[in-house]
């Protein structure tokens with residue numbers, strides 16, 4: 035069935051082309067006009083905090099939820115009008131809930147394979163191959179109900195790969211996983227793309243997007259607030275981030291101005307505790323900054339240079355911290371998932 039569409043897929047520049055997607059739940063606009071363009075053959079990261087609208091966006095792209103307005107094209111096919119075709123072109127993790135919790139991992143994978151039309155022998159081979167690849171061999175014979183969260187996640191991804199869909203949606207594939215399992219997932223995702231698939235993944239971790247994604251869309255409260263290659267995004271937020279606090283509070287304003295001048299940033303943010311935070315193009319700038327501060331006789335209490343966190347990305351892009359943003363989300367919604 036897939037072969038009928040292969041040619042179109044090869045010709046399609048974009049695996050995903052979404053315009054103006056909107057989804058409102060009650061009076062809350064969970065997705066508020068999202069545009070996305072995912073180049074075919076790439077890994078695309080949708081980065082955002084809890085409640086930003088990532089899952090809702092994916093569900094609309096994957097034909098699982100109808101947008102209130104806007105449109106989504108998957109390899110040129112309209113997700114609403116050509117949903118039957120689109121469904122054959124995509125894999126969504128989380129969609130493959132287990133067939134039977136009392137069956138083993140192997141048995142579940144074999145059933146999926148059989149459902150997709152593989153012969154008994156092919157199904158068995160495929161199941162073993164995937165279990166091996168995902169490091170689930172030891173657990174292969176155990177019933178699913180005894181699987182840990184991480185094992186389930188891997189089995190879920192394995193199941194979604196049986197059909198080798200051209201476009202794979204991974205919704206927070208590594209949230210809550212231990213570092214070793216997370217690294218395995220990253221390797222698997224990279225291999226998927228090497229073998230020809232396009233991957234759209236959502237994440238709450240800047241580091242994950244940085245590791246994996248060719249391009250990133252930063253999403254906040256249902257809107258794309260920044261988009262570009264990882265390098266473009268890094269240039270806008272700096273590759274490192276400066277945190278400094280000073281001894282005398284009366285110097286705060288002056289210190290902040292010096293930081294802005296020396297680091298050439300629009301606005302260094304000084305959140306609670308008198309800590310000044312600013313993105314830095316390069317960690318070397320710290321020397322210039324120290325000299326400038328000393329010339330002005332400003333004494334430091336503390337200074338550190340760190341990799342920017344997701345929080346700082348938001349701070350830089352929206353001028354507002356993630357916590358403030360989430361607090362507002364709580365006010366609006368009385369909670370989030």
Ligand SMILES: Nc1ncnc2c1ncn2[C@@H]1O[C@H](COP(=O)(O)OP(=O)(O)O)[C@@H](O)[C@H]1O
Pocket residue numbers: 059060064082083084085086087088089090091367369370371
């Ligand atoms: N089925 C639903 N009904 C009502 N509100 C929803 C529903 N799904 C999501 N939301 C709300 O929409 C917002 C975005 O949710 P979601 O897309 O799950 O965000 P994310 O995946 O980025 O955490 C949240 O405020 C969430 O509570």
Ligand SMILES: [Mg+2]
Pocket residue numbers: 088089090205206
């Ligand atoms: Mg989600």
